[in-house]
Every structure is written in structure tokens, then in C-alpha cells.
Amino acid sequence: MSATGKQRPTMADVAARAGVSRALVSIVFRNQPGAGQETRDRVLRVAEEIGYRPDNAARLLARGRSRTLGVMFTVHHTFHADLVEGIYPEAERRGYDVLLSATAPGRDEIQAVEALLAHRCEAVILLGPDAGAARLDELGRRTVAVSVGRRVRDARIDSVHTAENKGVRQAMDHLFDLGHRRIVHIDGGRGPGSAERRRAYGAAMRRYGLQAETRVLAGSHTEESGIEAGRLLVAERERGTPLPTAVLAANDRCALGLLMAFARAGVEVPGEVSVVGYDDSHLSHLMPVGLTTVRQDAVLMAERAVGFVVDRLDEENREPREAVIEPKLVVRDTTGRPAPG
Amino acid sequence: MSATGKQRPTMADVAARAGVSRALVSIVFRNQPGAGQETRDRVLRVAEEIGYRPDNAARLLARGRSRTLGVMFTVHHTFHADLVEGIYPEAERRGYDVLLSATAPGRDEIQAVEALLAHRCEAVILLGPDAGAARLDELGRRTVAVSVGRRVRDARIDSVHTAENKGVRQAMDHLFDLGHRRIVHIDGGRGPGSAERRRAYGAAMRRYGLQAETRVLAGSHTEESGIEAGRLLVAERERGTPLPTAVLAANDRCALGLLMAFARAGVEVPGEVSVVGYDDSHLSHLMPVGLTTVRQDAVLMAERAVGFVVDRLDEENREPREAVIEPKLVVRDTTGRPAPG
DNA sequence: GCGCTCTACTAGCGCGCTCTAGTGCGAGTA
DNA sequence: TACTCGCACTAGAGCGCGCTAGTAGAGCGC
Numbered sequence: 001m002s003a004t005g006k007q008r009p010t011m012a013d014v015a016a017r018a019g020v021s022r023a024l025v026s027i028v029f030r031n032q033p034g035a036g037q038e039t040r041d042r043v044l045r046v047a048e049e050i051g052y053r054p055d056n057a058a059r060l061l062a063r064g065r066s067r068t069l070g071v072m073f074t075v076h077h078t079f080h081a082d083l084v085e086g087i088y089p090e091a092e093r094r095g096y097d098v099l100l101s102a103t104a105p106g107r108d109e110i111q112a113v114e115a116l117l118a119h120r121c122e123a124v125i126l127l128g129p130d131a132g133a134a135r136l137d138e139l140g141r142r143t144v145a146v147s148v149g150r151r152v153r154d155a156r157i158d159s160v161h162t163a164e165n166k167g168v169r170q171a172m173d174h175l176f177d178l179g180h181r182r183i184v185h186i187d188g189g190r191g192p193g194s195a196e197r198r199r200a201y202g203a204a205m206r207r208y209g210l211q212a213e214t215r216v217l218a219g220s221h222t223e224e225s226g227i228e229a230g231r232l233l234v235a236e237r238e239r240g241t242p243l244p245t246a247v248l249a250a251n252d253r254c255a256l257g258l259l260m261a262f263a264r265a266g267v268e269v270p271g272e273v274s275v276v277g278y279d280d281s282h283l284s285h286l287m288p289v290g291l292t293t294v295r296q297d298a299v300l301m302a303e304r305a306v307g308f309v310v311d312r313l314d315e316e317n318r319e320p321r322e323a324v325i326e327p328k329l330v331v332r333d334t335t336g337r338p339a340p341g
Numbered sequence: 342m343s344a345t346g347k348q349r350p351t352m353a354d355v356a357a358r359a360g361v362s363r364a365l366v367s368i369v370f371r372n373q374p375g376a377g378q379e380t381r382d383r384v385l386r387v388a389e390e391i392g393y394r395p396d397n398a399a400r401l402l403a404r405g406r407s408r409t410l411g412v413m414f415t416v417h418h419t420f421h422a423d424l425v426e427g428i429y430p431e432a433e434r435r436g437y438d439v440l441l442s443a444t445a446p447g448r449d450e451i452q453a454v455e456a457l458l459a460h461r462c463e464a465v466i467l468l469g470p471d472a473g474a475a476r477l478d479e480l481g482r483r484t485v486a487v488s489v490g491r492r493v494r495d496a497r498i499d500s501v502h503t504a505e506n507k508g509v510r511q512a513m514d515h516l517f518d519l520g521h522r523r524i525v526h527i528d529g530g531r532g533p534g535s536a537e538r539r540r541a542y543g544a545a546m547r548r549y550g551l552q553a554e555t556r557v558l559a560g561s562h563t564e565e566s567g568i569e570a571g572r573l574l575v576a577e578r579e580r581g582t583p584l585p586t587a588v589l590a591a592n593d594r595c596a597l598g599l600l601m602a603f604a605r606a607g608v609e610v611p612g613e614v615s616v617v618g619y620d621d622s623h624l625s626h627l628m629p630v631g632l633t634t635v636r637q638d639a640v641l642m643a644e645r646a647v648g649f650v651v652d653r654l655d656e657e658n659r660e661p662r663e664a665v666i667e668p669k670l671v672v673r674d675t676t677g678r679p680a681p682g
Numbered sequence: 683g684c685g686c687t688c689t690a691c692t693a694g695c696g697c698g699c700t701c702t703a704g705t706g707c708g709a710g711t712a
Numbered sequence: 713t714a715c716t717c718g719c720a721c722t723a724g725a726g727c728g729c730g731c732t733a734g735t736a737g738a739g740c741g742c
Contacts, residue, residue: 021692056459057398058728061697081416085445100441104426118397223627286564362722399698402727
């Protein structure tokens with residue numbers, strides 16, 4: 001037993017033991033015509049016996065194509081988890097393998113993507129990339145890539161994202177129709193879709209003639225930012241500034257944090273403040289009360305993303321495409337009429 | 342431009358352009374002695390220019406060792422996310438690459454692990470594996486493996502887990518000392534550590550002379566199971582059965598679900614019922630009130646897991662080892678004295 | 683008998699890299 | 713001058729596979 005662990009059997013081992021050539025074993029394992037049924041069975045049986053399994057590295061080196069898609073994601077993002085779950089089956093359906101590479105504290109996007117490329121992924125699926133257009137463009141020229149969640153312009157890269165403006169407009173109309181006027185937005189910072197959502201929020205307020213009430217709190221796509229925003233608002237109230245009657249959060253995680261902060265401070269939702277999230281990740285139905293949120297269809301987005309890159313790999317010289325998924329407001333229990341007065 | 346996308350430059354391209362041999366380029370990229378500083382700089386500059394990057398597949402094929410660790414995890418488990426974040430830096434520190442493979446609906450553990458092995462991972466780190474001892478043993482004979490979170494006996498596989506009995510005892514003593522007697526346990530089903538926790542719960546109840554009060558609700562390590570258990574208890578109360586005064590949940594996710602269900606039903610925590618979680622995942626501090634929970638040190642567990650497999654890879658014929666991490670009860674706001682009467 | 687096609691199988695190159703065993707050369711030593 | 717020695721560098725085998733080109737043999741028509 002060597003330092004590399006157990007010695008892996010190779011095709012040659014199988015071939016020798018089955019009394020055929022190496023090429024024949026290769027044919028059998030690729031499930032290609034050119035081998036008799038009897039021989040096929042024997043080869044497979046022998047392989048099973050000696051515990052042979054094809055070596056991906058060698059295979060992909062010889063084949064020239066890895067038929068592998070790389071996925072860059074962030075390990076704590078629940079919405080990314082939803083997306084990953086959608087990517088696996090779709091990739092498999094199209095005959096591709098999937099490799100995951102996470103960003104984490106101390107491991108940035110570049111490292112994560114480089115790891116994927118080093119493993120010869122033919123295309124990379126970037127979940128909510130943070131990198132700028134220039135870098136994405138560079139990546140897009142080097143390989144086939146798609147950005148999910150974040151819209152990318154002026155870069156040779158596909159993108160799949162939600163029609164943020166429509167999602168926000170639905171949410172804002174819902175709040176406005178309920179009677180809300182003092183509507184605050186917690187910003188998603190550099191998070192995917194944040195710029196669009198912020199803009200759409202501003203546009204909606206303007207349309208209602210509420211420019212004066214427009215207020216964006218700095219935040220991010222994390223629970224912490226929701227907690228912070230909640231604390232800030234509560235602290236303001238203690239100094240005399242009234243609470244907003246409604247908050248449009250950066251995403252569900254942020255909304256969750258906000259609800260927690262409000263719960264701790266005894267602020268009633270939706271009695272005193274209405275809250276709207278964004279994503280409809282599986283967090284949404286775990287809240288004390290069901291979260292009103294804008295649904296992004298993770299499965300559909302995953303399918304489109306896989307489809308985009310696979311198409312580009314199969315057909316030469318395809319132009320990058322953009323898919324805009326229709327969001328849908330899901331009204332649950334965190335929104336209601338503002339308290340009179 | 343071929344179907345595989347852009348043509349990757351190879352070492353030969355770099356060598357030709359830099360006017361050196363391919364072997365020399367290899368030396369430079371492996372950062373090995375045998376090349377002059379000037380040549381080194383030139384090679385690296387040329388590589389940068391033509392966008393060369395080493396091909397992992399070829400590299401690992403030639404090297405015989407991949408120096409890659411595979412991690413099997415479940416995409417929605419927040420505690421797994423904590424572990425993954427701990428694995429990356431430790432693996433890097435020891436000179437290993439990390440490959441992630443997720444289980445998901447429609448993608449079971451076997452598929453996830455096979456994918457890792459096909460990519461020539463030298464060892465696999467299994468986060469909370471569900472497979473039986475026989476299968477793990479088989480895997481352990483085929484490759485170097487470690488189970489994290491779940492204790493494994495009678496299998497050639499390392500394991501890193503928390504001293505569940507101590508964790509549960511701390512939690513139970515805490516509840517008992519507060520005055521609780523009607524303490525219910527939501528079971529983690531087949532989840533890692535569940536059997537040990539269930540046993541420890543039973544042992545504690547027996548020690549207090551509370552066998553008669555012992556009650557285990559079937560559950561799992563998900564928010565849903567907490568919600569279900571909560572609903573069940575609330576429904577029982579409506580039929581006359583009093584609520585327990587304290588609940589020891591399967592883990593934090595389960596506790597979160599339980600708290601949500603209680604909140605929805607207007608059950609006060611800890612006023613009417615105290616709740617204890619397990620893991621101290623980053624969920625813990627997001628609850629409306631801080632969750633009292635048993636901390637498992639994710640970073641330490643990750644480090645030990647990586648250390649175990651790397652040691653086994655480096656030193657031949659090492660015996661499988663077991664690390665038992667000391668848990669620590671973190672008392673926050675979901676536990677208190679039971680309501681008098 | 684011949685040529686033809688079809689199936690079952692094999693030989694052997696090459697994928698991009700690592701690594702061992704060299705070669706060539708200037709400096710140091712006797 | 714002859715010799716080592718160390719350094720910079722190269723030649724070339726081989727990692728495990730895929731794939732193209734080829735062979736051997738059976739079956740068939742004439």
C-alpha cells in the first residue's frame with residue numbers, strides 16, 4: 001500500500017484479466033458499438049471484481065473535453081443552495097458533470113473560479129458573482145460562463161436573472177395599495193440584483209410622488225444586515241423618529257434578520273411594520289409568520305443557466321444570451337395595512 | 342474557436358515562446374530548483390501573456406497524486422457550511438486542493454462520493470454521512486475517508502464527532518437545575534449523532550428518576566421537523582395534554598422550526614416552554630431571542646478531519662482514528678425557569 | 683474461387699503534464 | 713591541463729485513457 005493509498009486498478013488490469021485488449025475495455029465503458037454482448041458482460045464483471053472505475057483525469061485528458069460544468073457559489077447563501085439543487089439534475093440530463101467551488105472567508109471568487117478552471121471545467125456557472133464587468137468579460141473570453149442572479153452587461157458572458165424592476169414594482173404596489181407611504185428599503189450593497197432593486201424602489205417612490213419619503217439603508221444580503229437595520233430603526237424611534245410603516249428588505253435572509261430584531265424589540269409585524277423579502281428561498285416559510293416575498297424561481301433559473309452554457313459549448317460561436325425570469329410576489333403574513341395614524 | 346471553447350495554451354506554447362524546453366517550464370511552475378531567476382521571470386511573464394495555466398487533469402495524471410480532498414456535504418445544512426468554511430483553509434495550509442460534492446434531492450451519497458473518487462480525490466471527508474457502517478467500511482478500504490459529525494465504529498474510516506453524551510448531559514442538567522421535569526426530546530432520526538443524543542437524553546431522565554416523563558418525538562435535522570413537533574405539541578395542548586416545560590431539539594435548524602411554530606401559536610419561549618438547540622451554527626444568534634444550544638466547534642472539527650486524512654495519506658498504513666470534540670453548552674435566552682404550577 | 687460488407691476486436695498515437703536521467707558549461711581545485 | 717562539482721537546462725518515458733486506423737474472420741453473392 002503506497003502513500004497514495006490503495007493502488008487504483010486501470011483499464012489494462014481489466015483487459016488483462018478479461019483476456020481482451022485495452023481498447024475493447026474502453027469501448028465497453030464508453031458504451032459504444034464495437035463489442036459483443038458476451039464480452040461486454042465479462043468485461044463489466046471483471047471490472048466490478050477488481051474494483052475498477054474510470055479515471056476522470058485521464059479520460060478528460062484524452063478526450064479533450066471534460067463535459068464538466070463548474071459552479072461557483074457561496075456556502076452560506078440559502079438561495080444558492082436552491083440553485084445548486086436545480087443545477088445537478090439539469091446538468092446530468094444534458095450529460096454533464098458538476099464541480100462545486102465555494103467562496104468563503106479567505107477564499108475569494110478568483111480562487112474559487114481558478115480552481116474550477118484548473119479542473120478543466122468547460123464552463124463556469126457563477127452564482128451571484130461579485131466581480132466587476134471587466135473581470136467577468138475577461139473570464140468570458142477565456143471560457144464559457146454564465147452569471148446567475150446578477151445581470152451583466154458589456155461582457156462576453158451569459159446571464160440569468162430576475163426582472164428585478166418587476167419584482168420590486170409588484171412588492172411596492174402591494175405596499176402602496178395597502179396604504180403604506182413611509183416605505184424604507186434595505187439595500188443589498190454589492191449583492192446581485194441590488195442596484196436594480198434600489199433603482200426600482202426609487203422609481204416606484206417617485207411614481208407615487210413619495211420622493212420625500214425615499215430612504216435607503218445600507219445593507220447586504222445577510223441576516224446581520226437585517227438585524228442592524230432593525231436595531232437602527234428601533235433606536236431612531238426611541239429618539240423620536242417614527243418607524244417606517246413598511247420595509248422592503250434586500251433579500252429573505254436580510255428580512256429574517258430584520259424580523260428577529262423587531263421581535264426582540266417588541267415591534268409587531270405586520271401590526272406596526274410590514275416587511276417584504278426577496279427570493280422566496282426555503283427560509284420564507286420558516287418565519288414566525290409567513291414572509292411576504294418576491295419569488296425567484298430557482299429551478300427555472302438553474303435550468304436556464306445550464307442550458308445557456310451547454311448550448312454555447314455545443315454550438316460554436318454562439319453569442320452570449322440573457323434570460324430574464326419573471327418574478328412573482330408571494331403575499332403571506334408579514335404585510336398588512338399600516339396602523340391608522 | 343472549437344466546440345470546447347477557446348483553445349487552452351499548454352506548456353509547450355509557453356516553452357516555445359520563451360525559448361526554453363517544456364521541462365524547464367514545468368520546473369518553474371512547480372517552483373522547484375533548477376532554473377535561473379532570470380529564466381523564471383521570463384517564463385512566468387510569457388505564461389501570463391498567453392494566459393497559460395497548468396492543467397490539473399494532466400498534472401495529476403502525471404504526478405500520480407492529486408493532492409485533492411473530496412468533501413461530501415448537504416447543500417442546505419448550515420452546519421455543513423460552517424464545516425466547509427473550516428476545511429478550505431486547513432486543506433490549503435497542508436497543501437491540498439478541495440473538491441465539493443453535494444447530496445441533494447435526486448443525488449444520493451453514493452453518487453456524490455463516486456463523483457469525488459472519479460475526480461481522483463485521495464481522500465473523502467464525509468459531512469454527516471447517512472450510510473451504514475458496512476458501506477463506510479467498504480469505502481474506507483477503497484480510499485482514505487473520515488466521517489464528520491457521525492461516529493462510526495467497526496469501519497476502516499476515521500471519525501470526528503462531538504461527545505454527544507456530554508453535550509446532552511450539560512443541556513439536561515441545565516434544564517433540570519432550572520426546575521424542569523417534563524422535558525421532551527425531538528429526535529434527529531437517522532441524522533448524525535442522533536442515536537447518541539437520544540440515548541444520552543434517556544440516560545439523563547433516568548438519572549433524575551424521570552423515566553415516566555421520558556418522551557421522544559420522531560424528527561429530523563430540518564426546520565420542518567421542528568415545525569411539525571411544535572404543531573403536534575400545540576395540538577395536544579388543545580386536547581388537554583399540557584405542554585412540556587422544556588424541549589431538547591435535534592439541532593439548531595429543528596429548534597428554529599420549533600420556535601417558529603411556537604411563535605405562530607402564541608406559545609411563549611422561555612415563559613411557557615424552554616428550548617435547547619444543538620450545533621451553535623450561525624443560525625443561533627438570529628433567533629428572535631438568542632438560542633440556548635450545545636456548541637460544536639466547526640472549525641476545530643474541520644481541522645481535525647483534514648488532519649486525519651492528510652496524516653493517513655502521508656504516513657503509510659496508519660490506523661483509523663477517532664476524535665471526540667468537547668461540546669459546550671451556550672446558555673442564551675430560550676431557557677428559563679418553568680412556569681410555577 | 684473472388685471481392686465485398688459487416689462485426690468484433692487490436693495497435694498505437696497523443697492528450698498535457700511530471701519526473702528521472704541525463705548533457706553542457708563555467709568555476710574551482712590540484 | 714585535467715579533473716571534479718554544481719548549476720541551468722533538456723530529452724524522453726510514461727501517467728490512464730480516447731480514438732483513429734487497421735486486421736481477422738464470418739457471411740454472402742456471383
